[in-house]
Amino acid sequence: MNKIILFSALFLSFSSFSQQIHKCGTHEAMQYQETLNPGYLQQVNEVFSRAKDHQNQDRSTVYTIPVVVHVVYNNADENIPDSVIFNQIQVLNDSYGYTNPDTLNLRDTFNTIVGTTNIQFELATIGPDGNTTTGITRTQTDITEFGDIGFLTGDMSGVERIKSTANGGEDPWDQSRYLNIWVADMSVLGFTALMGYATPPDGLSNWPAGSTDGMSDGVVVQYQAFGNNNPIPLDPGTGAIDFRGRTCVHEVGHYLGLRHIWGDGDCTQQDGIDDTPNAVENSQTYGCDSLPQNTCVDNIGILGDLPNMYENYMDYSSEHCQVAFTLGQRDLMRGVIETDRWDLIDNYPALTVSENNPLNLNDYPNPSNGNITVSGLKGTNTIEIYANNGQLINNINSTESDISINELPAGIYFIRISNSNGVVTKKLSVIK
Ligand SMILES: [Zn+2]
Structure with missing residues (x-):
């Protein structure tokens, strides 16, 4: 009897969970890593501070990050075509370059605090073995879904299997030199539960050898949320999720050190970026115009108290609302590249400094x-x-x-x- 009640409770949790698909599991993933390695969150915060304090006046050098996309699939739908992968790289470049056409939708009040990050992405052309590559791996797996019941209680070990060949996924390429992006099915008991998650820069190279385990560095995206031309719609009835390839844009933002624009808390807990308006979480179920307008008082220099910035990629607003990073977010991400993730740029043969x-x-x-x-x-x-x-x-x-x-x-x-x-x-x- 108790088992039935327990299962019913969990099932109800799933039902309510799936009605509003979890947009991003990065915050939960960080909590999970902290349980495995106490001190982890402090280390992440230190890397954030170092990147923010890294006062580099040069914001014009374009940093191009080599990407490998690992497609881990059980059925043909999950084996997304190359065209979707190419499209996702283009969406990343448009978003980080501020060249996407819908920047026209940005409200004028934010015009002076947004712009290009001068960070770009390309599928790797040289693999870890030194040979030419497409920058795409494809792995068929026996695992029908990588999500599991543990995810509801913050245990990410199920979805982390995606990153391990021995556990039915695909091992990463050298994570100091490539941005690894895995695309797979993270459903739980048939419900699409999670759209993506990422690992923030954590300075793990400074930890004593062998002192850490747990999450493997990179980005994971649910296969239907990848690209802006994905032929596979998300399960009908789970909400009108509007995918524009910006789940991956958001997760790469975490990978480059950004936090959610509302700081995963109330008005007192913000994202550490000076020019992002203080806010609370905007839900993806709202349209852009019906969102709460100004939930927290802030003071963005001469601009004063700005409304909630549902146009920001690091919000939870619907993807058709998201069109920009702020200049403060740009500086933080570039600071991360110039300090903690410098090997992504420095070791790659495509880089030409001069x-x-x-x-x-x-x-x-x-x-x-x-x-x-x-x-x-x-x-x-x-x-x-x-x-x-x-x-x-x-x-x-x-x-x-x-x-x-x-x-x-x-x-x-x-x-x-x-x-x-x-x-x-x-x-x-x-x-x-
Ligand atoms: Zn997130």
């Missing part, structure tokens, strides 16, 4: 004894050294071709070299 004035940081030993020489520089360069907490500890402007920096104490540092041709950031471990 052909006539190469910035070469391969000359110093790494790990280092603290005496560093950067050689082969040309022109005028700015060399900044940041501590692991984001604090700028050295700033050198020089026209020298060789620059020596002596006696850094033991620790992790980020060395950023910039000139008129580009910017390179390297992580350096000093061991005494």
